[in-house]
Amino acid sequence: MTGATTGAKPGATLRGAELRAAVAENPMAGLGTATSHRVHSERALGFWVYLMSDAIIFAVLFSNYGVLTFGVADGPTAHELFSLSRAAQETALLLLSSLTFGLVSYSALSGQKGRAMFWLIVTMVLGAGFLALELSEFREMFARGAGPQASGFLSGFFALVGTHGLHVAVGMIMMAVMGVQFVVKGLTEPVLSRLYRVGLFWHFLDLVWIGIFSFVYLPGVLS
Amino acid sequence: MLGRLTYDSLPFYSIIAFGGAAITVGAGLAVIGLITWFRLWGWLWKNYLTTLDHKRIGIMYIVVALVMLVRGFIDALMMRGQQMASASGHGFLEGDHFQQVFSAHGTIMIFFMATPFMAGLVNFVLPLQLGARDVAFPFMNALSFWLTAGAAGLVLISLVIGVFSTAGWVGYPPYSGVERNPGVGVDYWVWALFISGFATTMTGINFVVTILKHRAPGMAYMRMPIFVWTVLCSSLIILIAFPALTVAVALLGLDRLFLTHFFTADHGGNLMNFTNLFWMWGHPEVYLLVLPAFGVFSEVVATFSGKKIYGYSAMVKATVIIMFVSMLVWLHHFFTMGASATVNAVFGIATMIIGVPTGLKIFNWMFTMYRGRVRFHVSMYWTLGFMVLFVIGGATGVMHAIVPVDYNTHNTAFLVAHFHNMLVPGVLFGYVAGYMYWFPKAFGFTLNQKWGIRAFWGWAIGFTLAFMPLYALGLMGLPRRTANIYDPSFLPLLIVAFIGALCVLFGIVALLVQLYVSVRDRAQNRDLTGDPWDGRSLEWSIPSPPPAFNFARIPIVDQLDAFAEAKRAGRKLQYEPAGPVDLPVPTIVPMVMGVSAFLLGFAAIWYMWWLFVLSFLVMLGAMIGRSFVDHNEFRVPQREVEAGLRTAAGRAGGVQ
Numbered sequence: 001m002t003g004a005t006t007g008a009k010p011g012a013t014l015r016g017a018e019l020r021a022a023v024a025e026n027p028m029a030g031l032g033t034a035t036s037h038r039v040h041s042e043r044a045l046g047f048w049v050y051l052m053s054d055a056i057i058f059a060v061l062f063s064n065y066g067v068l069t070f071g072v073a074d075g076p077t078a079h080e081l082f083s084l085s086r087a088a089q090e091t092a093l094l095l096l097s098s099l100t101f102g103l104v105s106y107s108a109l110s111g112q113k114g115r116a117m118f119w120l121i122v123t124m125v126l127g128a129g130f131l132a133l134e135l136s137e138f139r140e141m142f143a144r145g146a147g148p149q150a151s152g153f154l155s156g157f158f159a160l161v162g163t164h165g166l167h168v169a170v171g172m173i174m175m176a177v178m179g180v181q182f183v184v185k186g187l188t189e190p191v192l193s194r195l196y197r198v199g200l201f202w203h204f205l206d207l208v209w210i211g212i213f214s215f216v217y218l219p220g221v222l223s
Numbered sequence: 224m225l226g227r228l229t230y231d232s233l234p235f236y237s238i239i240a241f242g243g244a245a246i247t248v249g250a251g252l253a254v255i256g257l258i259t260w261f262r263l264w265g266w267l268w269k270n271y272l273t274t275l276d277h278k279r280i281g282i283m284y285i286v287v288a289l290v291m292l293v294r295g296f297i298d299a300l301m302m303r304g305q306q307m308a309s310a311s312g313h314g315f316l317e318g319d320h321f322q323q324v325f326s327a328h329g330t331i332m333i334f335f336m337a338t339p340f341m342a343g344l345v346n347f348v349l350p351l352q353l354g355a356r357d358v359a360f361p362f363m364n365a366l367s368f369w370l371t372a373g374a375a376g377l378v379l380i381s382l383v384i385g386v387f388s389t390a391g392w393v394g395y396p397p398y399s400g401v402e403r404n405p406g407v408g409v410d411y412w413v414w415a416l417f418i419s420g421f422a423t424t425m426t427g428i429n430f431v432v433t434i435l436k437h438r439a440p441g442m443a444y445m446r447m448p449i450f451v452w453t454v455l456c457s458s459l460i461i462l463i464a465f466p467a468l469t470v471a472v473a474l475l476g477l478d479r480l481f482l483t484h485f486f487t488a489d490h491g492g493n494l495m496n497f498t499n500l501f502w503m504w505g506h507p508e509v510y511l512l513v514l515p516a517f518g519v520f521s522e523v524v525a526t527f528s529g530k531k532i533y534g535y536s537a538m539v540k541a542t543v544i545i546m547f548v549s550m551l552v553w554l555h556h557f558f559t560m561g562a563s564a565t566v567n568a569v570f571g572i573a574t575m576i577i578g579v580p581t582g583l584k585i586f587n588w589m590f591t592m593y594r595g596r597v598r599f600h601v602s603m604y605w606t607l608g609f610m611v612l613f614v615i616g617g618a619t620g621v622m623h624a625i626v627p628v629d630y631n632t633h634n635t636a637f638l639v640a641h642f643h644n645m646l647v648p649g650v651l652f653g654y655v656a657g658y659m660y661w662f663p664k665a666f667g668f669t670l671n672q673k674w675g676i677r678a679f680w681g682w683a684i685g686f687t688l689a690f691m692p693l694y695a696l697g698l699m700g701l702p703r704r705t706a707n708i709y710d711p712s713f714l715p716l717l718i719v720a721f722i723g724a725l726c727v728l729f730g731i732v733a734l735l736v737q738l739y740v741s742v743r744d745r746a747q748n749r750d751l752t753g754d755p756w757d758g759r760s761l762e763w764s765i766p767s768p769p770p771a772f773n774f775a776r777i778p779i780v781d782q783l784d785a786f787a788e789a790k791r792a793g794r795k796l797q798y799e800p801a802g803p804v805d806l807p808v809p810t811i812v813p814m815v816m817g818v819s820a821f822l823l824g825f826a827a828i829w830y831m832w833w834l835f836v837l838s839f840l841v842m843l844g845a846m847i848g849r850s851f852v853d854h855n856e857f858r859v860p861q862r863e864v865e866a867g868l869r870t871a872a873g874r875a876g877g878v879q
Contacts, residue, residue, distance in 0.1 A: 038436075042359050046432045049462060053424055056466040060503075064470065064485070064496060071484070071491025148483045152491030155483040159474060177847055190853040 040193045047197045051204050054167075058208050061160040062215060071152030078153070078220030081146055083137070087217040090133050091209065094168075097126035098206045105199050113187055120179050123202075127172050134165050157216065164212060167205050174198045226830035227407070232385045237320065244383040273809040275361035276771055277346050280368050282665060284343025285658065287372055289734075291335040294379070296731055298328035303689070303724040307717040310708040321706035322389035323408065327378065329392025330412060334419050335375040337512050337646070340654045342371070342426050345454050345515060348661055349430060351762030351769065352448050354439025354778045359432040361807040362855065363425050369817025370422035374415045376821045377828075381411040385828070388412035391704065393505070394475065396486035396497050401479040407828050413476040414824035420469045427461030430454055439761065440799065441780040445539070448760045448784075449525075449532055452539050453518030456546035457511040463550060464507035471500035480827075495560055502553035509645065510549035514542060516653025517584055520609060523602045523656050524588045526756050528595030531784055534587045541580035541587075548577040558629045567626045574624035578617055585610060600756065601675035605656035608683040609648045616644025619694065637697025640690045647686050655682075655734070663755050667767045668745040674737035681730025689723025692716035759787035764796055766867075772804045772859055775867035804864050805856040816845050 069078075100123045107115035138158075141147065148158035178198055181191045234240040258264055271279055301324050305314040316324065346364065350357055358364050381387040388408040390399035399409045434455045438447065447455075474485040475497060484492040525532040532538060554562065554570040588610060597603065619641045623629050632638055655678075663669045693701075696716050701708065708717070741748065754763040761778055762769075764786045776798035782788055789796045819838040826834035 042432055042436050045435065046360060046428050049428045049431055053428070053462045053466055056463060057470060060467050060470045060500065064474070064500070067493055067496050068485070068491065071493060073484075073489070073491035075491070148477075148481065150484075150490075152484040152487070152493060155474075155477070155485050155492070158483075159477070159485070173843075173847075177850055181851065184851075185853070188853070194850065 036189050036193075040189075040196070043193060044196060044200075047200055051200060054204070055208075058160075058163070058211070061156075061163055062211065065156040065160045065216065068152040068156035071156070073151040073153075075151035075154055076144065076146045077223070078157075078216075079223050081141060081144075082217050082220040084217065084221045086133060086137060087213055087221075090130050091213050093126050093130040093133070094206055094209050097123045097130070098203055100126060101199055101202050105195060108182075108187055108192055108195055111187055113182060116187070117179065117182055120175060120182070124172060124175050124179075127168060127175070131165065131168055131172070134161070134168075138162075160216065161212060164205065164208055167201075167208075171198070171202050171205060174201065224831070224833075226826075226832070228384065228829040228831070232407075234383065237317075239316065239320065240382075247379055247382050269809070272814055273811050275357075275365050275807040275809060275813075277350050277358050277361065277364060278665065278769065278773075280364055281343045281345070281347030284339045284346060284368055284371070287375055288336050288340035288343060288654075291331050291339070291375060291378075293731065295328050295331035295336055296727070298324045298331070300724050300728065302328065303717075303721045305706065306708055307714070307721045309706065310711060310714040310717050314707060316706065318706040319389055322391075322704070323387045325704055326388045326391050326394075326408075326412065327381075330388070330415065331378060332646075333392060333508070333512075334416060335371075335378060337650050337654070338419070338423060339371055339375070341457070341512055341515050341650075342367070342423070344519070344654060344657045344661070345430060345457075347665060348450065348657075348762060349433060349454055350437065351664070351765070351773060352451055352760050353434065353437050354442065354761045354774060354780065355433065355437035356773050356777075356804065357807065358429050359436055360429050362810070362813065362849070364429050365810075365813035366816055367422040367426045367429065369813045370425075370820050371419050373817040373819075373821035374419035374422065374824070377411055377415045377418070377824050380825070381408070385411065393501055394472075395501075396475065396478070396494055397488050399475060400487060401482065409479065410476070410828040413472050413479070414828055416468065416472045417476070418820050418824055420465050420472070423461055424465045424469070427458040427465070430458040431462065434458075439778050439780050441785075445536065446780055446783045446785070448518075449521035449535070449538050449542075450515070450518035450760075452542050453514040453521075456542050457514045460507045460511040460514075460546055460549060464504045464511070466504075467500045468504035468508075471497055471504070495557075498557055498560070499553070502556045503550075506553040506556065507549045509642075509650075510545055512650045513645070513653070514545065516609075516650050516657075517542070519653045519657035519660070520588060520606050521584075522760065523600075523606050523660055524591045525784075526660075526758050527598045527600050527603045528592045529598075529757070530591055530595040531759075531787075532587065533590035533593075534583075535783060537583060538587055541583045544580045545577060548573060548580075552577060555624060555629070558626050559633050564626075571624045571626050571629075575621055578621050581617060585614060600660075601670070601672050601679060602656040602660040604676055604679040605652045605659070608679060609652040609656075612644065612648035612652075612683070612686065616641060616648065619644065632697055634703055635697035636693040636701040636703055639703045640693035640697060643686075643690050643693075647682075647690075652682070660756070661762075662741075663748075663750040664753075664762055664767050664769070666745075667750055668741065668748040669750055669755055671737050671741045671744070671748075674733050674740055678730045678733035678737060681726050681728075681733050685723045685726025685728075685730055687723065688726060689720045692720045692723075696720075757787075757790075759784040761786055770863070770867045772806055772864065772867070775804075775864050776801045801864065803861075804859040806859055808855050808857050810855070812845050812849060816842050819845070 100119050103119040104116050104123060107113075107119060141154075146154055148155045148162075175198060178191070178195055181194070185191050234244040258267060271283060274280065301316065302321070305316045305321055305324075308314045314321075346358070349355075378387070385407040388394060388399065388404075388411060390404060390409055390412070394409060394412055397403060399412075434447070434451060474483075477483045478485050478487060478492075484490040486492050486494055486497040488494060521532050521538065551573045552570055554560075554566065555574045558567050558571070588606070619637070623632065623638070623641060659670050659675055693716075696713055697703075699713065701713055750767045753766040755767070756763070761774075761780070764778065765774060778785070779797040779799060781797070786796060819841045823835055823838040823842070826832065826838060
């Protein structure tokens with residue numbers, strides 16, 4: 001974990017083959033000195049704790065949706081509205097973007113700035129594709145009079161799926177900031193530390209989406 | 224440009240509303256005037272407005288809490304006066320105005336008095352007790368404070384521009400819905416809670432990481448002071464419970480703004496869903512407030528009895544059990560909802576069970592005093608007053624846990640008496656005890672004991688007189704939140720309750736006098752040792768007030784109460800070798816974000832969407848800009864650290 005395992009002096013920044021060897025041994029080895037390790041691990045823990053709290057926000061929104069599922073009133077039902085193929089496309093885009101984000105992290109930790117940038121852009125394109133699909137879905141629903149004002153069920157749907165979409169949009173902003181920092185600052189310790197947390201956030205949104213696919217779209221289509 | 228803000232929003236419609244607005248604006252202008260008169264802006268800017276020092280942030284939190292305590296208490300005085308007056312003829316408040324008053328009272332006391340007071344005490348004490356130089360995330364800490372202050376500002380400004388919510392501090396739909404409550408009042412409530420909820424969540428994250436990562440070397444979990452344990456459990460409750468509040472108020476806000484159907488009575492909405500979500504947060508909330516107060520009592524009792532806390536591990540376990548069970552009792556707030564008997568029974572039993580670890584704590588505090596050498600410092604008065612009064616409140620709580628009893632007392636004054644009985648002696652007495660206990664650590668001189676004791680008696684007698692009659696009135700059938708009471712048979716007890724409120728007023732005045740007298744006589748009351756009470760935990764091992772970096776060298780802990788044990792054995796604490804000390808660079812960004820949050824909320828309440836977008840962009844820009852800062856620490860000059868070491872070594876006892 002520290003310089004000792006890789007044979008490097010504390011404070012020295014690893015480069016090239018030495019760094020790749022260190023990363024193979026420990027993915028976070030690129031992150032420098034004992035002090036910076038402490039700072040990084042504190043921030044990582046803080047971000048994990050935040051994600052747990054955010055997970056509860058989603059848990060509450062899921063249960064809210066569960067309570068309101070049958071509050072269709074006179075509005076359209078899930079069966080009439082949901083398209084499994086579009087949900088499947090969204091799932092594919094988002095899951096793929098998680099894979100490509102993994103490649104961003106791997107390339108960045110191995111010091112390959114160009115590759116990291118490439119995969120970051122791919123991830124953002126996939127994320128944008130997801131958002132475009134989601135927005136087109138929302139637009140169609142609005143056009144059919146199935147906006148969040150139509151019924152309790154649709155309010156619950158838009159709250160849950162919309163909050164997730166909002167998180168994805170925030171994730172896109174974070175990635176754009178990371179891209180700028182790759183260029184301006186390079187793959188420095190603080191940048192890699194931030195990238196680690198953005199990665200946590202992005203993978204977390206994938207998990208939430210799997211929940212949405214399984215508990216919103218699938219039962220909706222099958223109902 | 225101004226959305227729905229018009230001339231009619233200004234408080235020229237009623238003399239009382241205008242008076243409240245005039246006092247608010249006048250007090251604000253007076254503070255600004257005094258600061259200008261004494262030329263304190265530079266000092267304030269440098270030491271407080273831009274600080275990331277946890278001690279100063281803690282002090283600012285407590286200042287906010289005390290200001291809001293006064294504001295919330297004026298509301299309380301008006302309510303007691305109105306109910307008394309209306310029972311004998313005519314009150315002086317219209318029903319609608321009375322509703323605003325009790326809604327503001329509850330909202331202020333929970334969100335902007337108790338919560339900031341807790342955050343302030345913890346901010347000040349936690350790193351000192353852990354042997355740390357700061358909390359884990361100093362920037363986020365300042366941001367939490369400024370967001371809280373911004374949200375408190377929203378509540379205060381509602382007195383001047385527009386109205387406050389009339390839907391009670393719980394804001395149940397459908398009454399808080401846009402159909403029945405179309406004005407800005409509920410929106411003020413929604414946005415104040417939303418913003419302060421974010422702030423509190425960040426505070427919770429900060430405290431958890433600080434405790435997990437910033438303990439002094441050797442401070443294993445079972446060597447942490449009880450106060451730290453209570454803060455850990457409290458922070459975990461924050462992280463688990465606050466999301467429910469965030470979602471509840473956000474969805475209510477959507478219902479109001481976009482006419483969605485989360486909590487409406489029609490179109491498939493579900494009213495009780497709000498009630499459930501609100502109390503999923505609301506009940507854990509009272510425990511997250513009371514646990515740190517329990518922590519304060521534990522520190523105070525152990526210190527002033529000159530003994531280790533009795534049953535340390537039982538105390539820790541009780542705290543953890545309370546943390547868990549606190550999340551399993553929320554339904555007892557609405558047994559009358561019509562859930563099945565089984566559901567009600569489960570929550571009723573859970574509610575009774577939570578009394579067990581709480582009762583255990585009371586015994587432990589008593590056994591700590593037993594055969595101890597008890598010194599009657601004023602903090603001990605608050606502690607003993609708490610132990611007597613809190614047990615009464617706990618007993619009536621267990622009565623409420625019996626579902627058939629609850630059906631009879633639901634929404635009566637009996638309930639009002641019960642929860643004030645928990646929150647005033649439990650939470651407030653605890654925080655005030657902590658304030659008087661740690662004050663010399665913060666400012667380097669002790670508070671006046673005589674006025675502290677007067678304040679205690681004002682509060683203790685006033686509380687008893689004000690709320691014991693409410694138990695009786697509740698059983699006689701007085702509903703809570705009643706603006707006009709036409710039944711003269713309620714009058715005698717309402718008069719007693721009003722007299723009680725006046726005694727509490729004396730208590731509050733005594734607190735302010737105590738502060739004044741203590742500052743005036745500070746030369747005689749200097750705390751030169753850093754350890755005025757013969758304390759037990761690490762904060763007493765450093766000078767008062769502590770240097771910016773707290774510990775010149777980080778202490779090493781080998782047991783519980785390591786400092787007290789070292790003193791008893793006549794040896795010095797062990798320290799890590801002196802090293803470089805880094806402190807966070809002061810910044811104005813948290814304050815800018817707090818002001819932006821205030822403007823964001825204000826804009827959303829009044830539909831000034833240009834301002835909303837603008838303040839949102841400022842906040843977003845500030846966050847992105849901040850993410851470019853790699854090193855936000857400066858190295859404290861070695862001579863300052865060495866000066867810190869020398870003063871510590873030169874003091875009587877030479878503990879460092």
